Amino acid sequence: MTTTTKYIFVTGGVTSSLGKGIIAASLAKLLQSQGYRTTIQKLDPYINVDPGTLNPYEHGECYVTDDGAETDLDLGHYERFLNTPTSQANNVTTGKIYQSVIEKERRGEFLGKTVQVIPHITDEIKERIQILGKSGDYDIVITEIGGTVGDIESLPYVEAVRQLRWDLGEDNGLVIHLTLVPYLSAAGELKTKPTQHSVKTLMESGVQADILVCRTEHHLPKDLRKKLALFCNVREEAVIQSIDASTIYDVPNLMLDEGLDKVVLKKLNLNSSVPDLSRWNEFLKRHKNPTSEITIGLIGKYVELQDSYKSILEAFIHAGAENEVKVNVEPIHSEYINADNAKLKLAHLNGVLVAPGFGERGIEGKIDAVRYVRENNIPFLGICLGMQMAVIEYSRNVLGLKDANSTEMDANCDTPVISIMEEQKNITDMGGTMRLGSWECTLTDNSIAKKVYGSEIIEERHRHRYEFNSDYRSQIEASGMIATGVNPKTNLVEIVEVPSHPWFVGVQYHPEYKSTVANPHPLFVAFVNAALKNQEKVVPHCHNLNCGHLFE
Numbered sequence: 001m002t003t004t005t006k007y008i009f010v011t012g013g014v015t016s017s018l019g020k021g022i023i024a025a026s027l028a029k030l031l032q033s034q035g036y037r038t039t040i041q042k043l044d045p046y047i048n049v050d051p052g053t054l055n056p057y058e059h060g061e062c063y064v065t066d067d068g069a070e071t072d073l074d075l076g077h078y079e080r081f082l083n084t085p086t087s088q089a090n091n092v093t094t095g096k097i098y099q100s101v102i103e104k105e106r107r108g109e110f111l112g113k114t115v116q117v118i119p120h121i122t123d124e125i126k127e128r129i130q131i132l133g134k135s136g137d138y139d140i141v142i143t144e145i146g147g148t149v150g151d152i153e154s155l156p157y158v159e160a161v162r163q164l165r166w167d168l169g170e171d172n173g174l175v176i177h178l179t180l181v182p183y184l185s186a187a188g189e190l191k192t193k194p195t196q197h198s199v200k201t202l203m204e205s206g207v208q209a210d211i212l213v214c215r216t217e218h219h220l221p222k223d224l225r226k227k228l229a230l231f232c233n234v235r236e237e238a239v240i241q242s243i244d245a246s247t248i249y250d251v252p253n254l255m256l257d258e259g260l261d262k263v264v265l266k267k268l269n270l271n272s273s274v275p276d277l278s279r280w281n282e283f284l285k286r287h288k289n290p291t292s293e294i295t296i297g298l299i300g301k302y303v304e305l306q307d308s309y310k311s312i313l314e315a316f317i318h319a320g321a322e323n324e325v326k327v328n329v330e331p332i333h334s335e336y337i338n339a340d341n342a343k344l345k346l347a348h349l350n351g352v353l354v355a356p357g358f359g360e361r362g363i364e365g366k367i368d369a370v371r372y373v374r375e376n377n378i379p380f381l382g383i384c385l386g387m388q389m390a391v392i393e394y395s396r397n398v399l400g401l402k403d404a405n406s407t408e409m410d411a412n413c414d415t416p417v418i419s420i421m422e423e424q425k426n427i428t429d430m431g432g433t434m435r436l437g438s439w440e441c442t443l444t445d446n447s448i449a450k451k452v453y454g455s456e457i458i459e460e461r462h463r464h465r466y467e468f469n470s471d472y473r474s475q476i477e478a479s480g481m482i483a484t485g486v487n488p489k490t491n492l493v494e495i496v497e498v499p500s501h502p503w504f505v506g507v508q509y510h511p512e513y514k515s516t517v518a519n520p521h522p523l524f525v526a527f528v529n530a531a532l533k534n535q536e537k538v539v540p541h542c543h544n545l546n547c548g549h550l551f552e
Contacts, residue, residue: 013198
């Protein structure tokens with residue numbers, strides 16, 4: 001532990017797919033593994049107050065914290081690496097900054113002063129950066145600044161960093177700059193100019209990088225590192241190579257080999273030791289050496305962009321390692337599924353997950369998919385909207401309620417087995433107004449959920465407006481779909497199961513948000529295990545690209 005909180009700022013030039021979030025999370029893991037209480041926050045330069053109103057195609061998934069913050073998906077990486085929860089304070093946007101400053105101006109808190117970017121906006125940014133550090137809970141706070149140095153949106157954040165470095169003192173803050181070192185195959189040469197120009201742009205804002213992390217496809221030779229150190233005004237040991245990795249979970253070890261943690265701790269005047277990565281490396285060993293292989297169908301509306309379901313994909317990696325199974329996730333667009341082709345698209349799968357989402361596009365495809373897996377005993381997990389589709393499908397095809405639907409899809413439907421929550425009916429603002437954050441759930445004895453969790457009371461994170469309509473609960477349960485998880489205060493249904501099916505579970509919450517390397521989510525672990533048991537029962541998958549089996 002330190003007596004003064006230390007701050008690390010991660011900025012970026014032009015980078016490729018492995019970006020600042022993974023570097024920040026990997027460094028945090030190395031520092032945490034040496035006993036330092038470490039957290040990470042993300043500063044996002046967009047003017048949206050949060051990503052809650054953004055289409056997943058725009059910004060990937062919206063990650064939700066225990067305290068109900070709708071945040072950037074990088075916070076998911078932070079939690080998965082560190083196994084510690086984040087909060088509202090871990091994600092700040094330009095929208096939040098300006099909203100707060102304008103509200104203060106309206107209250108007269110600036111005493112008639114002209115409100116300007118400097119000092120008012122930068123002061124607000126500095127205050128948000130230091131909230132976590134001043135809590136007394138952390139020795140080191142890593143702040144990832146979104147966007148690219150030189151972009152107009154990032155300038156206030158870079159200026160705030162410049163001021164903070166002055167305020168904090170030499171040993172209490174440092175800047176890591178992530179850049180791209182491209183390889184020109186025609187010349188057979190790595191080029192340093194993009195890094196030099198990126199560092200120059202940063203210096204024009206008054207900020208000198210202390211450490212360079214260079215994204216590269218090829219190893220950086222010693223002479224090139226020396227050149228970068230000389231031209232970018234950093235020490236040679238502070239030029240860190242970040243080479244392509246087979247999995248993001250390799251990056252902490254790669255950064256350890258490069259000595260990133262040692263350089264950081266030396267600059268912060270802190271003691272370094274050998275990080276304890278034994279548990280982490282055990283996970284990696286199991287992940288890279290599976291004894292079996294399964295295929296799970298991920299049915300959703302945003303499958304063209306993997307980041308739309310980032311936490312789900314990572315939860316499958318954690319659960320796969322726990323089961324020593326390689327989980328191949330096959331994305332299937334729900335718009336392209338119907339009753340006629342469901343067998344072609346789903347029969348070869350060991351399990352099917354119907355993903356969360358909003359709106360009516362692709363809904364009937366999800367319902368047809370649920371019917372096929374229910375009738376053919378394929379292990380099923382429905383999350384949020386996926387659970388709601390399972391309820392609608394069961395109501396239509398087992399109860400015979402042919403008009404069963406959600407009021408989200410049809411506001412005037414005659415049989416609303418899924419309906420908007422009472423407290424949501426008069427809400428007009430879309431952002432931050434859903435049922436968000438962690439809520440309790442009581443589990444029923446002899447249910448899959450109770451067996452999986454091993455506990456009577458659980459807490460899971462939510463993000464939705466529509467619910468299982470309890471007016472139909474007795475009718476649905478009498479037909480064989482049972483509510484096995486209920487919120488003890490509101491009596492809202494959180495989990496449904498079909499006991500006559502080998503493994504059929506729908507949950508209103510988002511279990512994927514709480515899955516980490518150290519603690520794979522038990523629901524995903526059990527689902528993967530059920531899919532593994534189902535492996536020998538499925539038909540072989542045809543690899544003819546024209547047959548219609550594959551994602552279109």
